[in-house]
Amino acid sequence: MEPQNRISNKALTVWKISGLLGCSITWILSIAILVLTIIFDWTYWVFGAMIIISIIQSYLTIFLIPSVKWKRWRYEVRNTEIDIQSGIFVIKRTLIPMIRVQHVETKQGPLLRKYELASVEISTAATMHVIPALDLTEADELRHYISKMASVEEEDV
Incomplete structure (x- = not known):
């Protein structure tokens, strides 16, 4: 799915x-x-x-x-993982376990700021994953939700 x-x-x-x-x-x-x-x-x-x-x-x-x-860009944040789908000719699916998330931040360049958009950057020990061009409020809510879920996962271990 x-x-x-x-x-x-x-x-x-x-x-x-x-x-x-x-x-x-x-x-x-x-x-x-x-x-x-x-x-x-x-x-x-x-x-x-x-x-x-x-x-x-x-x-x-x-x-x-x-x-x-x-059309190809999709994402879903669940309690235990983040699912990202991207690509133009080759579709790439990435599952990021919440337990691996080290920090989450939003980023805006001049064009994104003009259109009230932001990208969410998710850092793990090995890589950085980006969910681009979300509405600003959605990006902030997603950042808070992911950081909260990542903290919850770390406390449970």
Whole structure:
């Protein structure tokens, strides 16, 4: 049974804006190659190739990947474990036992803050797990709940 909770719908907007910012570098390079092509009278196939690459990258990073990523991202926090599902082409499932949780924190960058979202970072001895782009109140409640359950698990041992 896959986890039931989804991340916020606003994550799509944040990921699309991030993709747009990333694509802007490729578009700037394309314009620079066009200028160099005109100045040095290079063949136009180089510019054409850059435009095709820029269009494909823009479609993937602004439209396709954010929507697939949002559809795949799920999580569920139970009394004894945290179940996380993520991935775009390969779906990854992670079960984190509460007894292994060392600390939990929320994190916001400028885009997440603008859309009132936060990511929950769960640290274990070996790794860090992230549940991205939750509504701010949900992220705070989840952080408190996980830290409470992790403390309860440690006291029971």
